[in-house]
Amino acid sequence: MRFSFATMLRQAFTGNAWPEQWRSPEPKPTYDVAIVGAGGHGLATAYYLASEHGIRNVAVLEKGWLGGGNTGRNTTIIRSNYLQDASAALYEHALKLWEGLSRTLNYNVMYSPRGVLMLAHTEHDVRVFRRHVHANRLAGIDNEWLTPEQTQRFCPPLNVSPDLRYPVLGAALQRRGGVARHDAVAWGYARAASALGVDIVQNCEVTAIRRDAAGAVTGVETTRGTIAARKIAVVAAGHTSVVMAMAGLRMPLESFPLQALVSEPVKPVLPCVVMSNTIHAYVSQSDKGELVIGAATDAYTSYSQAGGLHVVTHALEAICELFPTFRRLRMLRNWGGIVDVTPDRSPIVGLTPVPGLFVNCGWGTGGFKATPGSGHVFAATVAHGEPHPIVAPFALDRFRSGRLIDEAAAAAVAH
């Protein structure tokens, strides 16, 4: 079914239930490509494999339900103002795809470029962000520096009083940055991929990776039987180390809980996304009216999908300092996701030492913004067996060669 105004009208008047938007097939014994993980990145990879590379005999294997991991747990911030050229190119590639994504997928992902403010609270912040602004503008990416007065004009509820413990000394603003509806991204890619013939197999946990005498992958063992595939693409986020260990590989990853929470819904009060790395808070308002707030990662590695309450409390203290009007809001829900963090805070996308095994991981605390770009370049990498040029610097081998892509300043916590 193609969504349009006419379809909406017809459904409204006939009162029929909306049909299922993707098939739920039994897994076939053999596929050309098996993707491990049906989050946004995995589903986008499947979609672009089918739509741009003609590889439609693809399975996306998901141990839970699609979009139930970090795709459904993040704070949906989209921006591309990264410092290093390689990162800026990758995230800008994604941002350009976001701009046309609803039309491409015929599914409203509610991409809303409302502007992302990154607050500077110290002299060091000011210098770092101004350097970011200059680097981005040289790379052709919009990013501008705002004084405290301009910052408050752009975001009226923000407290820019000099009396704050860490006063707002200015902000970097990317106007094309914003938010999107996270579930719709997973559903939109799932629907579009399924329509092109991709099998999305949920409740199907990969338990082993099979390899031949030469070491190349031949398929996977799952809780729903053996599935043969000459190419396996692991897009398992926080569980990447666990899946890669099935092929005997150690990864430069550590998995941490990252928490977020939402407030009770209120009328529109916050016109943009506000991020503060220094006092650690990031917040935006969803279309339902809830404030969506991101906290820090816990300090220790964990797979528990739950973090310490003191981490959340810290984020809320920062929010209340920046936005005194939010102090009486009640919080409705909080939750955790497991993020896979690399030593240089940049993702790992590309080939592995095991023939036929590809990996897309290490997006850490900020993978959502990259979803379309990540899937797009990873699909090309899997299809051709060599890295797409945009993603070539992000190879696993960089930890051996020493060509790290250090984004710790941009992305240490609030990515």
Add this chain to the structure above:
Amino acid sequence: MLLIRCPFCGARPENEFSPSGEAHIARPPDPSACDDDAWTDFLYMRSNPKGAHAERWRHLHGCGRFFNCLRDTISDRIIATYPAGQTRPDAE
């Protein structure tokens, strides 16, 4: 917040401590004799297990000493803490 038993000071709240990553990773005695793979493994590769994880902590706002901790990364339950230099205890 975890309640962590420092081997020297007893049980204290987590925010007195600073975690320092995976334990029992020995720096190669002669780094210049390492090949790139061994050095990469030492610097960057981590086991990141789902289950029992041996990790270093430092009682930063206490005695200041490093020690090791065996913790289940699924439940976050601490199985044991022990002074640095001791071998890793069994998971159960």
